[in-house]
Amino acid sequence: MMRFGLLGAGRIGRIHGLNVAARSDAQLVALSDASAEAAASLAQASGAKVATTDAILADSGIDAVVICTPTDTHADLIEAAVSAGKAVFCEKPVDLDAGRIRRCLEVVAKSGKPLMIGFNRRFDPNFAALEGRLRSGEAGAIEIVSVISRDPGPPPVEYVKRSGGLFRDMMIHDFDMARFLLAEEPVEVFALGSALVDPAIGQAGDVDTAAVLMRTASGRIAQISNSRRATYGYDQRIEVHGSKGMLRAGNIHETTVEIATGAGFRADPVQNFFLERYAAAYRAELDAFITACRDKRAPSPSGLDGLKAQILADAATESRRTGKPVAVALEAL
Amino acid sequence: MMRFGLLGAGRIGRIHGLNVAARSDAQLVALSDASAEAAASLAQASGAKVATTDAILADSGIDAVVICTPTDTHADLIEAAVSAGKAVFCEKPVDLDAGRIRRCLEVVAKSGKPLMIGFNRRFDPNFAALEGRLRSGEAGAIEIVSVISRDPGPPPVEYVKRSGGLFRDMMIHDFDMARFLLAEEPVEVFALGSALVDPAIGQAGDVDTAAVLMRTASGRIAQISNSRRATYGYDQRIEVHGSKGMLRAGNIHETTVEIATGAGFRADPVQNFFLERYAAAYRAELDAFITACRDKRAPSPSGLDGLKAQILADAATESRRTGKPVAVALEAL
Amino acid sequence: MMRFGLLGAGRIGRIHGLNVAARSDAQLVALSDASAEAAASLAQASGAKVATTDAILADSGIDAVVICTPTDTHADLIEAAVSAGKAVFCEKPVDLDAGRIRRCLEVVAKSGKPLMIGFNRRFDPNFAALEGRLRSGEAGAIEIVSVISRDPGPPPVEYVKRSGGLFRDMMIHDFDMARFLLAEEPVEVFALGSALVDPAIGQAGDVDTAAVLMRTASGRIAQISNSRRATYGYDQRIEVHGSKGMLRAGNIHETTVEIATGAGFRADPVQNFFLERYAAAYRAELDAFITACRDKRAPSPSGLDGLKAQILADAATESRRTGKPVAVALEAL
Amino acid sequence: MMRFGLLGAGRIGRIHGLNVAARSDAQLVALSDASAEAAASLAQASGAKVATTDAILADSGIDAVVICTPTDTHADLIEAAVSAGKAVFCEKPVDLDAGRIRRCLEVVAKSGKPLMIGFNRRFDPNFAALEGRLRSGEAGAIEIVSVISRDPGPPPVEYVKRSGGLFRDMMIHDFDMARFLLAEEPVEVFALGSALVDPAIGQAGDVDTAAVLMRTASGRIAQISNSRRATYGYDQRIEVHGSKGMLRAGNIHETTVEIATGAGFRADPVQNFFLERYAAAYRAELDAFITACRDKRAPSPSGLDGLKAQILADAATESRRTGKPVAVALEAL
The missing domain is CATH 3.30.360.10 (Dihydrodipicolinate Reductase; domain 2)
Known part of the structure; x- marks a missing residue:
C-alpha cells in the first residue's frame, strides 16, 4: 500500500487524487490546496484529509506526492518533496526556465528519490x-x-x-x-x-x-x-x-x-x-509511477525527459x- | 442515499455491486452468494457485508435489491423481494418460461414496487x-x-x-x-x-x-x-x-x-x-434504475419488456x- | 476479332454497345432498336450500322449478339439467336416465367451455342x-x-x-x-x-x-x-x-x-x-463473355443461373x- | 472539333493521346516520338498518323499540341509551338531552370496563344x-x-x-x-x-x-x-x-x-x-484545356503557375x- 499526498486539488489534481483513491494498492492520505473549497470537495470525494503542504511533506507516513499546483511552484515543491524523502509525480512542466529545471534535477539526483513527469499522452x-x-x-x-x-x-x-x-x-x-x-x-x-x-x-x-x-x-x-x-x-x-x-x-x-x-x-x-x-x-500513468516506485526502477518519463x-x-x-x-x-x- | 442488497456475487453481480459502491448516492449494504469465497471477495472490494438472502430481504434498512443469481431463481427472488418491499433490479431473463414470468409480474404489480430488467444494451x-x-x-x-x-x-x-x-x-x-x-x-x-x-x-x-x-x-x-x-x-x-x-x-x-x-x-x-x-x-443502466426509483417513475425496461x-x-x-x-x-x- | 450485333440500344444497350466498340478484340457491327433515334445515336457513337433484328441474326459475319431489349422479348430472341448460330449475352432476366426459361434453355442446349446472363454484380x-x-x-x-x-x-x-x-x-x-x-x-x-x-x-x-x-x-x-x-x-x-x-x-x-x-x-x-x-x-462482364467464347468454355453466369x-x-x-x-x-x- | 498533335508518345503521352482520341469534340491528328515503335503503337491505338515534330508544328490543320517529351525539350517546344500558332498543353515542368521558364513565358505572352501546365492533381x-x-x-x-x-x-x-x-x-x-x-x-x-x-x-x-x-x-x-x-x-x-x-x-x-x-x-x-x-x-485536365481554349479563356494552371x-x-x-x-x-x- 503506497500512501500519497496531493499538492493542488484543481482540475487535474482532482483527477489524480481520485485515481489514487480508487486503487487497492494506494491510499490518498492528505491533500492541500490554496482554495479551501477545492480541498474540502476533493477530501470528501476521496476520503483524504485536508492538510497544509508543509504538513504533507513532513508526514513520515506519506510515501509519495503528486504535484498539481501552478507551474511556477513545481520546481520548489519537487525539491522540497524529494528532500523530505518522497517519491514525486509532477505535472508538466517542471518549470518554464530550462536552467531552473536543471538545478531542480540536480537536487532530485542528489536525493536519490524517483521523479516522474506527467506527459500523460x-x-x-x-x-x-x-x-x-x-x-x-x-x-x-x-x-x-x-x-x-x-x-x-x-x-x-x-x-x-x-x-x-x-x-x-x-x-x-x-x-x-x-x-x-x-x-x-x-x-x-x-x-x-x-x-x-x-x-x-x-x-x-x-x-x-x-x-x-x-x-x-x-x-x-x-x-x-x-x-x-x-x-x-x-x-x-x-x-x-x-x-x-x-x-x-x-x-x-x-x-x-x-x-x-x-x-x-x-x-x-x-x-x-x-x-x-x-x-x-491518467490512470495508466499513475499505475506506471506506482509500479516503478514499487519495483525500485526509475519512473519514465523522467525529469530529464521534462528538461x-x-x-x-x-x-x-x-x-x-x-x-x-x-x-x-x-x-x- | 439508496441502500442496496445484492443477491449473487458472480461475474455480473460483481459488476453491479462495484457500480453501486462507486456511486455517491447509493450504498452497497449487504450481499449474498452460494459461494462464500465469491461473497467475501466482493464484500472486501465493495465494503459491503456478507449476509444471507433471507437476511437481506428482511433488512428494513435496504431499499433495493439487485438479483444476479442463476436464472431459475429469478422469479422466486423477485416475488420475495417485492413482497418484502424492495425495489428490484433483476438480470435478464425473469424466467425461461413465459407463464412463470406472467405470474411473477402479477405479484410485482400487486406489490406496487418497481422492477427493472437488465437489458443492458x-x-x-x-x-x-x-x-x-x-x-x-x-x-x-x-x-x-x-x-x-x-x-x-x-x-x-x-x-x-x-x-x-x-x-x-x-x-x-x-x-x-x-x-x-x-x-x-x-x-x-x-x-x-x-x-x-x-x-x-x-x-x-x-x-x-x-x-x-x-x-x-x-x-x-x-x-x-x-x-x-x-x-x-x-x-x-x-x-x-x-x-x-x-x-x-x-x-x-x-x-x-x-x-x-x-x-x-x-x-x-x-x-x-x-x-x-x-x-x-452497466453504469448507465444502474443510474437509470436509481433515478427512476428516486423520481417514483416506473423503471424501463420493465418486467413486461422482459416478458x-x-x-x-x-x-x-x-x-x-x-x-x-x-x-x-x-x-x- | 469477335463481331457483335446489339439488339436494343436503350440505357443498358448503350453501355454494352460502347463497351464492345471500345475493345480492340471486338467490333460492334450492327445494332437494332424500335426507336430509330436511339439506334442512330448509338450507331454514330459506336461506329456500328443500324439494321433490323432479323438482318442482324441473318448476318453470317456476326458472331455474337447482346440482347438488351424489353424483358418479354428475351426468350424469343435468345432462341432465334442461338438457332442462327450466334453466341448470346442476354440481360437478366431470361423471362419472368420459369417455365418459359426452361423451354428456352432447352433450345439453347440443343443449339450448342453459349449463353451468358447479365448478372453484372x-x-x-x-x-x-x-x-x-x-x-x-x-x-x-x-x-x-x-x-x-x-x-x-x-x-x-x-x-x-x-x-x-x-x-x-x-x-x-x-x-x-x-x-x-x-x-x-x-x-x-x-x-x-x-x-x-x-x-x-x-x-x-x-x-x-x-x-x-x-x-x-x-x-x-x-x-x-x-x-x-x-x-x-x-x-x-x-x-x-x-x-x-x-x-x-x-x-x-x-x-x-x-x-x-x-x-x-x-x-x-x-x-x-x-x-x-x-x-x-459491365466492362468486366463483357470481357468474361468474350474470353469464354474465345476459349470455347461455357460462359458464367449461365442460363441455368438465370433460371x-x-x-x-x-x-x-x-x-x-x-x-x-x-x-x-x-x-x- | 479541336485538332491535336502530340509530341512524345511515352507513358504519359499515351494517356493524353488516348484521352484526346476518346473525345467526341477533339481529334488526335498526328503524333511524333523519337521511338518509331512507341509512335506506331499509339498511332494504331488512337487512329492518329505518325509525323515529325516539325511537320506537326507546320500543319495548319492542327490547333493544339500536347507536349510529353523529356523535360529538357519542353521550353524549346513550347516556344516553337506557340510561335506556330498552336495552343499548348505541356507536361510539368516547363524547365528545371526558373530563368529559362521566364524567357519561355515571355515568348508565350508575345504569341498570345494559350499555355496550360499539366499539374494533374x-x-x-x-x-x-x-x-x-x-x-x-x-x-x-x-x-x-x-x-x-x-x-x-x-x-x-x-x-x-x-x-x-x-x-x-x-x-x-x-x-x-x-x-x-x-x-x-x-x-x-x-x-x-x-x-x-x-x-x-x-x-x-x-x-x-x-x-x-x-x-x-x-x-x-x-x-x-x-x-x-x-x-x-x-x-x-x-x-x-x-x-x-x-x-x-x-x-x-x-x-x-x-x-x-x-x-x-x-x-x-x-x-x-x-x-x-x-x-x-488526366481526363478532367484535358477537358479543362479544351474548354478554356474553346471559350477563349486563359487555361489554368498557367505557365506562371509552373514558374x-x-x-x-x-x-x-x-x-x-x-x-x-x-x-x-x-x-x-
Missing part, C-alpha cells in the same frame, strides 16, 4: 500501443513522425500571457511525443507560428497556430502542427512512416453512431475534453522569433 | 444515442431494423444445455433491441438456426448460428442474426433504415491504431469481452423447430 | 474480389451471407406493374449474389415485404421494402434486404461470416472528401446511379403472398 | 471537390494546409541524377497543390531532406525523404512531406484546417473489401500506380542545402 492506450508496435519493428526503420494536436478552443488571453507561449504550454506535449516516437534525439528545430484564431493572442505576443520541423542526426524527420481551435473536437493524431509501413493512431469519436442521408454520411465529433480523452491515460521537452520548446520559441532554425544538443544531457 | 452510449436520434426523427419513418450480434466464442455445451437455447439465452438481447428500435410490436417471427460452430451444440438440440425475420402490423421489418463465434471480437451492430436515411452504430476497436503495409491497412479487432464492451452500459422479449424468443424457438412463422400478440399484454 | 471488382477470397478460404467455412441492396429511389408505378414485382425485378440480383457467395444451393425461402416507400406500389400489388431468409441443406443462412429508396445513394453491400472471419465489401463514396465541424465528420453520399456504380462491372435466380424470386414472391416458407429444389436442375 | 475529382468546397467557405478561413505525398517506390538512381532532385521532380506537385489550396502565395520556405530509402540516392546528392514548411504573408502555414517509398501504395492526401472546420481528401483503396479475423480488420492497400490513381484527373512551383522547388532545394529558410517573392511575378 505516452500512456494513452492508443499511443502507447502504437509506440510498442513501433519498437517491435512493425513499421521498420522510422523515417517521418507526424504529430497533430489541436485544442477545441483557445484559453483566455490572461492564461496565455502567463503560459510561456504555445510552444512551451501546448506543443511541449508534442515535443515529448515526437521524442518518444523518434527513438533518437532531435538536433535541430524550425518553427512557424501565427495568431489566426484570436488576434488578442497575437497582441499578447503569442501564437495560436504553429508548425515545427525537426530532424535527428541520422536524418529522421518530425513534423508537428498545433492549433488552439478545432471546431470538431480535441484533435490528437500521430502517424509514423517507416521503411516497412505506416503506423497511425487517431481520435475517438463521441459515439460510433453514423447517420446517412442525402447530405452524406455523418459521424460524431471527436471527444472534446482532454480529461475525457485522456481518462485512461529535454522544455529545451525543444525553448528552441521552437527562439526559432519562431528569429526566423532561423535552432540547433539543440539533447544527447549530451 | 439499451444503455450502451452508442445504441442509446442512436435510439434517441431515431426517436427525434433523424432517420424518418422506421422501415428496416437490422441487429447483428456475434459472440467471440461459444459457451461450454453444459451451459448450452441449461440455457433454454440460443434464442432465449443470446438472441433475447436482440429481440429486446429490435423492440426498442422498431417502436412498434412485432406480430410475426420466422427463425432459421444451424449448428455450424460446434457440432456438440447441435447434438445438445441447440443451434449456434441463427437468423430471424420479424414484421410489425404496419409492415416494418426486423432482421436479426447471431453467431456463437466471431474470430475478430464481440460483434455488436445495429442499423436502422428509414424514410429519411440510415442510422447505424458499430463496434469499438481495441485501439485506434492502424498499420499500413503491402498487405493493406489493418485495424485492431473489436473489443472482445462483454464486460469491457458494455462497461459504460415480451421472452415471448419472441419462445416464438423463434418454435419457428425454428416447426419450420413455420409464428404469430405473436404483444400489443395485447 | 458478380463482376463488380469489389464483389468479385470478395468472392475470390472467400473461395480461397480466407473466411473459412461459410456460415451467414448478408446482402443489402437499396435503390436511390423507386421506379414509376407503371414500371412496377410490368416488372414482375420487387423479388423478380430487383431482388433477383441479390438471389444470384447469395447463390454466388453461398457456394451451395438454397433449399428454402421465406420472405417479408411491405409498401412503405410509395403507397401506390402497394396498391399495384407490389412491395418496396422486403427481406428474405434462405437456408441451404447444410445449414448455411442467407439474409437479403431490399428497399426501393435510400436517401444516401445506391446502397450495395455484402458481408459473409465464416468460421475463420468475416469478409465484406461496401459502397463507393462519390469522393474521398470529408469535412469535420462541430456537427461531426461528414463524408459524401455513395455513388447514386447504377451505371456509374457498376461501370467497371435458378428466377425460381428463388418466384419462391420469395409466393412466400410473401402465402406467409409461409417455400421449398426449392435447385440442385436437381 | 488539381483535377483529381477528390482534390478538386475539396478545393471547391474550401473556396465556398465550408472550412472557413484557411489556417494550415497539409500535403502528404509518398510514392510506392523510388525511381532508378540514373533517373534521380537527371531529375533536378526530389524537390523539383516530386514535391513540385505538392508545391502547386499547396498554392492551389492556400489561396495566398508563400513568402518563405524551409526544407529538410534525408536519404533514408536508398543510400545511392544520397550518394547522387539527392534526398528521398523530405519535409517542407512554408508560410504566407498573412500567417497561413503549409506542411508538405514526401517519401520515395510507401509499402502500402501511392499515398496522396491533403488536409486543410480552417476556422470553421477541417476538409480532407484521402486515398483510394484497391477495392472496398475488408477481412476481419483475430488479427484485426484489414482493408486493401491504396491504388499503387499514378496512372491508375489519377486516370480521372511559381519551380521557384518554390528551387527555394526548398536551396534551403535544404544551406539549412536556412529561403524567402520567395511570388506575388510580384
Whole structure:
C-alpha cells in the first residue's frame, strides 16, 4: 500500500487524487490546496484529509506526492518533496526556465528519490500501443513522425500571457511525443507560428497556430502542427512512416453512431475534453509511477525527459522569433 | 442515499455491486452468494457485508435489491423481494418460461414496487444515442431494423444445455433491441438456426448460428442474426433504415491504431469481452434504475419488456423447430 | 476479332454497345432498336450500322449478339439467336416465367451455342474480389451471407406493374449474389415485404421494402434486404461470416472528401446511379463473355443461373403472398 | 472539333493521346516520338498518323499540341509551338531552370496563344471537390494546409541524377497543390531532406525523404512531406484546417473489401500506380484545356503557375542545402 499526498486539488489534481483513491494498492492520505473549497470537495470525494503542504511533506507516513499546483511552484515543491524523502509525480512542466529545471534535477539526483513527469499522452492506450508496435519493428526503420494536436478552443488571453507561449504550454506535449516516437534525439528545430484564431493572442505576443520541423542526426524527420481551435473536437493524431509501413493512431469519436442521408454520411465529433480523452491515460500513468516506485526502477518519463521537452520548446520559441532554425544538443544531457 | 442488497456475487453481480459502491448516492449494504469465497471477495472490494438472502430481504434498512443469481431463481427472488418491499433490479431473463414470468409480474404489480430488467444494451452510449436520434426523427419513418450480434466464442455445451437455447439465452438481447428500435410490436417471427460452430451444440438440440425475420402490423421489418463465434471480437451492430436515411452504430476497436503495409491497412479487432464492451452500459443502466426509483417513475425496461422479449424468443424457438412463422400478440399484454 | 450485333440500344444497350466498340478484340457491327433515334445515336457513337433484328441474326459475319431489349422479348430472341448460330449475352432476366426459361434453355442446349446472363454484380471488382477470397478460404467455412441492396429511389408505378414485382425485378440480383457467395444451393425461402416507400406500389400489388431468409441443406443462412429508396445513394453491400472471419465489401463514396465541424465528420453520399456504380462491372462482364467464347468454355453466369435466380424470386414472391416458407429444389436442375 | 498533335508518345503521352482520341469534340491528328515503335503503337491505338515534330508544328490543320517529351525539350517546344500558332498543353515542368521558364513565358505572352501546365492533381475529382468546397467557405478561413505525398517506390538512381532532385521532380506537385489550396502565395520556405530509402540516392546528392514548411504573408502555414517509398501504395492526401472546420481528401483503396479475423480488420492497400490513381484527373485536365481554349479563356494552371512551383522547388532545394529558410517573392511575378 503506497500512501500519497496531493499538492493542488484543481482540475487535474482532482483527477489524480481520485485515481489514487480508487486503487487497492494506494491510499490518498492528505491533500492541500490554496482554495479551501477545492480541498474540502476533493477530501470528501476521496476520503483524504485536508492538510497544509508543509504538513504533507513532513508526514513520515506519506510515501509519495503528486504535484498539481501552478507551474511556477513545481520546481520548489519537487525539491522540497524529494528532500523530505518522497517519491514525486509532477505535472508538466517542471518549470518554464530550462536552467531552473536543471538545478531542480540536480537536487532530485542528489536525493536519490524517483521523479516522474506527467506527459500523460505516452500512456494513452492508443499511443502507447502504437509506440510498442513501433519498437517491435512493425513499421521498420522510422523515417517521418507526424504529430497533430489541436485544442477545441483557445484559453483566455490572461492564461496565455502567463503560459510561456504555445510552444512551451501546448506543443511541449508534442515535443515529448515526437521524442518518444523518434527513438533518437532531435538536433535541430524550425518553427512557424501565427495568431489566426484570436488576434488578442497575437497582441499578447503569442501564437495560436504553429508548425515545427525537426530532424535527428541520422536524418529522421518530425513534423508537428498545433492549433488552439478545432471546431470538431480535441484533435490528437500521430502517424509514423517507416521503411516497412505506416503506423497511425487517431481520435475517438463521441459515439460510433453514423447517420446517412442525402447530405452524406455523418459521424460524431471527436471527444472534446482532454480529461475525457485522456481518462485512461491518467490512470495508466499513475499505475506506471506506482509500479516503478514499487519495483525500485526509475519512473519514465523522467525529469530529464521534462528538461529535454522544455529545451525543444525553448528552441521552437527562439526559432519562431528569429526566423532561423535552432540547433539543440539533447544527447549530451 | 439508496441502500442496496445484492443477491449473487458472480461475474455480473460483481459488476453491479462495484457500480453501486462507486456511486455517491447509493450504498452497497449487504450481499449474498452460494459461494462464500465469491461473497467475501466482493464484500472486501465493495465494503459491503456478507449476509444471507433471507437476511437481506428482511433488512428494513435496504431499499433495493439487485438479483444476479442463476436464472431459475429469478422469479422466486423477485416475488420475495417485492413482497418484502424492495425495489428490484433483476438480470435478464425473469424466467425461461413465459407463464412463470406472467405470474411473477402479477405479484410485482400487486406489490406496487418497481422492477427493472437488465437489458443492458439499451444503455450502451452508442445504441442509446442512436435510439434517441431515431426517436427525434433523424432517420424518418422506421422501415428496416437490422441487429447483428456475434459472440467471440461459444459457451461450454453444459451451459448450452441449461440455457433454454440460443434464442432465449443470446438472441433475447436482440429481440429486446429490435423492440426498442422498431417502436412498434412485432406480430410475426420466422427463425432459421444451424449448428455450424460446434457440432456438440447441435447434438445438445441447440443451434449456434441463427437468423430471424420479424414484421410489425404496419409492415416494418426486423432482421436479426447471431453467431456463437466471431474470430475478430464481440460483434455488436445495429442499423436502422428509414424514410429519411440510415442510422447505424458499430463496434469499438481495441485501439485506434492502424498499420499500413503491402498487405493493406489493418485495424485492431473489436473489443472482445462483454464486460469491457458494455462497461459504460452497466453504469448507465444502474443510474437509470436509481433515478427512476428516486423520481417514483416506473423503471424501463420493465418486467413486461422482459416478458415480451421472452415471448419472441419462445416464438423463434418454435419457428425454428416447426419450420413455420409464428404469430405473436404483444400489443395485447 | 469477335463481331457483335446489339439488339436494343436503350440505357443498358448503350453501355454494352460502347463497351464492345471500345475493345480492340471486338467490333460492334450492327445494332437494332424500335426507336430509330436511339439506334442512330448509338450507331454514330459506336461506329456500328443500324439494321433490323432479323438482318442482324441473318448476318453470317456476326458472331455474337447482346440482347438488351424489353424483358418479354428475351426468350424469343435468345432462341432465334442461338438457332442462327450466334453466341448470346442476354440481360437478366431470361423471362419472368420459369417455365418459359426452361423451354428456352432447352433450345439453347440443343443449339450448342453459349449463353451468358447479365448478372453484372458478380463482376463488380469489389464483389468479385470478395468472392475470390472467400473461395480461397480466407473466411473459412461459410456460415451467414448478408446482402443489402437499396435503390436511390423507386421506379414509376407503371414500371412496377410490368416488372414482375420487387423479388423478380430487383431482388433477383441479390438471389444470384447469395447463390454466388453461398457456394451451395438454397433449399428454402421465406420472405417479408411491405409498401412503405410509395403507397401506390402497394396498391399495384407490389412491395418496396422486403427481406428474405434462405437456408441451404447444410445449414448455411442467407439474409437479403431490399428497399426501393435510400436517401444516401445506391446502397450495395455484402458481408459473409465464416468460421475463420468475416469478409465484406461496401459502397463507393462519390469522393474521398470529408469535412469535420462541430456537427461531426461528414463524408459524401455513395455513388447514386447504377451505371456509374457498376461501370467497371459491365466492362468486366463483357470481357468474361468474350474470353469464354474465345476459349470455347461455357460462359458464367449461365442460363441455368438465370433460371435458378428466377425460381428463388418466384419462391420469395409466393412466400410473401402465402406467409409461409417455400421449398426449392435447385440442385436437381 | 479541336485538332491535336502530340509530341512524345511515352507513358504519359499515351494517356493524353488516348484521352484526346476518346473525345467526341477533339481529334488526335498526328503524333511524333523519337521511338518509331512507341509512335506506331499509339498511332494504331488512337487512329492518329505518325509525323515529325516539325511537320506537326507546320500543319495548319492542327490547333493544339500536347507536349510529353523529356523535360529538357519542353521550353524549346513550347516556344516553337506557340510561335506556330498552336495552343499548348505541356507536361510539368516547363524547365528545371526558373530563368529559362521566364524567357519561355515571355515568348508565350508575345504569341498570345494559350499555355496550360499539366499539374494533374488539381483535377483529381477528390482534390478538386475539396478545393471547391474550401473556396465556398465550408472550412472557413484557411489556417494550415497539409500535403502528404509518398510514392510506392523510388525511381532508378540514373533517373534521380537527371531529375533536378526530389524537390523539383516530386514535391513540385505538392508545391502547386499547396498554392492551389492556400489561396495566398508563400513568402518563405524551409526544407529538410534525408536519404533514408536508398543510400545511392544520397550518394547522387539527392534526398528521398523530405519535409517542407512554408508560410504566407498573412500567417497561413503549409506542411508538405514526401517519401520515395510507401509499402502500402501511392499515398496522396491533403488536409486543410480552417476556422470553421477541417476538409480532407484521402486515398483510394484497391477495392472496398475488408477481412476481419483475430488479427484485426484489414482493408486493401491504396491504388499503387499514378496512372491508375489519377486516370480521372488526366481526363478532367484535358477537358479543362479544351474548354478554356474553346471559350477563349486563359487555361489554368498557367505557365506562371509552373514558374511559381519551380521557384518554390528551387527555394526548398536551396534551403535544404544551406539549412536556412529561403524567402520567395511570388506575388510580384
